[in-house]
Amino acid sequence: MDRAEISIERIRAAVGVLSLVLFTHTAFWFGHDVFDQGILDVWSIWTTGPASGLAATTSLDIGLAALQLAAGFGALMQVRGAGGVLVVACSATLLFRGPVVWYWILDSPSDPWFGDLEGPSLTAAGSTCAVIVVVAVAQAVLLFQARQLEHRAASEQEEVLSDGLRPVKVTAAVSSVLLVLLNVVYILRNVVTAIQVGPGTLADLLAGKGTGQAVLAVSSPWQWACLTVLCGVGLALVGRRRPTATGFSLGLAVFMLPTAAFKLCGSVISGDLLQVPLGTLQSVLELVGSAAVAVLILRDIHGDGGLTMPRFDRSSPSETTGTVPLPSPSSD
Numbered sequence: 510m511d512r513a514e515i516s517i518e519r520i521r522a523a524v525g526v527l528s529l530v531l532f533t534h535t536a537f538w539f540g541h542d543v544f545d546q547g548i549l550d551v552w553s554i555w556t557t558g559p560a561s562g563l564a565a566t567t568s569l570d571i572g573l574a575a576l577q578l579a580a581g582f583g584a585l586m587q588v589r590g591a592g593g594v595l596v597v598a599c600s601a602t603l604l605f606r607g608p609v610v611w612y613w614i615l616d617s618p619s620d621p622w623f624g625d626l627e628g629p630s631l632t633a634a635g636s637t638c639a640v641i642v643v644v645a646v647a648q649a650v651l652l653f654q655a656r657q658l659e660h661r662a663a664s665e666q667e668e669v670l671s672d673g674l675r676p677v678k679v680t681a682a683v684s685s686v687l688l689v690l691l692n693v694v695y696i697l698r699n700v701v702t703a704i705q706v707g708p709g710t711l712a713d714l715l716a717g718k719g720t721g722q723a724v725l726a727v728s729s730p731w732q733w734a735c736l737t738v739l740c741g742v743g744l745a746l747v748g749r750r751r752p753t754a755t756g757f758s759l760g761l762a763v764f765m766l767p768t769a770a771f772k773l774c775g776s777v778i779s780g781d782l783l784q785v786p787l788g789t790l791q792s793v794l795e796l797v798g799s800a801a802v803a804v805l806i807l808r809d810i811h812g813d814g815g816l817t818m819p820r821f822d823r824s825s826p827s828e829t830t831g832t833v834p835l836p837s838p839s840s841d
Contacts, residue, residue, distance in 0.1 A: 525584030556775030563628025593756020769795035
């Protein structure tokens with residue numbers, strides 16, 4: 510193993526550890542809610558929402574925690590497709606933790622960000638999220654550096670080191686249809702919200718002003734806008750059948766599944782399942798579609814030689830799996 514390969518392995522280990530640091534932050538606030546309010550009240554918060562006051566977390570944080578944990582262990586255990594999952598985890602952390610920092614910065618005693626609602630300290634949440642944003646930025650830099658090193662190693666050795674797997678046609682087709690449908694739903698939800706409340710109120714919601722769900726929560730319009738971007742990137746990768754697309758799609762599925770399950774459960778408990786048809790459609794697509802995509806991807810990885818990253822012999826690259834080596838997820 511040459512110096513470049515050693516550096517790549519160290520960077521992969523580093524980004525895996527950083528993902529576990531991101532997960533630890535989310536898990537800490539889960540523990541805060543459980544300790545402060547009890548398990549039964551936390552269950553209600555994650556399904557039907559807090560009855561009064563503010564919680565620290567919402568059901569979206571469950572999906573984020575699952576994604577951060579999967580990315581961390583995937584990188585450390587050298588699971589195939591981990592690069593794409595890491596990219597999603599890093600991006601989602603920045604998109605859904607960054608807003609909490611500006612909530613903290615803009616909050617003031619004369620103009621409380623959450624109005625009269627009381628709960629976990631916004632200063633504590635905002636300051637810890639500021640640290641997590643720095644960690645996520647460092648992780649993004651390392652992922653970019655790993656990509657550069659892998660390009661250089663492939664060029665110097667005239668071979669490609671791989672933990673990647675291009676999505677097969679069936680998986681690519683299912684993923685593409687799901688991502689298109691989800692993007693249509695997300696865009697429609699923001700359009701409908703703008704019509705119902707007006708552009709000014711929508712702008713306040715996008716900024717998170719007075720959302721009143723949880724200290725770490727982003728508003729629904731912001732969530733839909735960010736998911737539109739993530740799904741758009743995933744669609745572009747899947748459409749070109751990049752090796753990164755496999756891990757990226759799996760990361761999106763891991764992120765959406767838990768959140769959608771809790772939202773549907775909450776709608777059933779509260780009897781609101783059919784009162785917001787577009788919201789129910791969104792949750793069903795996220796739950797059923799993500800589960801289907803995850804199963805297809807895991808089947809593809811298993812059929813291509815297993816979950817762990819293969820090591821190809823330079824003189825005979827196809828002996829391990831019977832296929833031509835492909836670029837690693839972080840190389841696209």
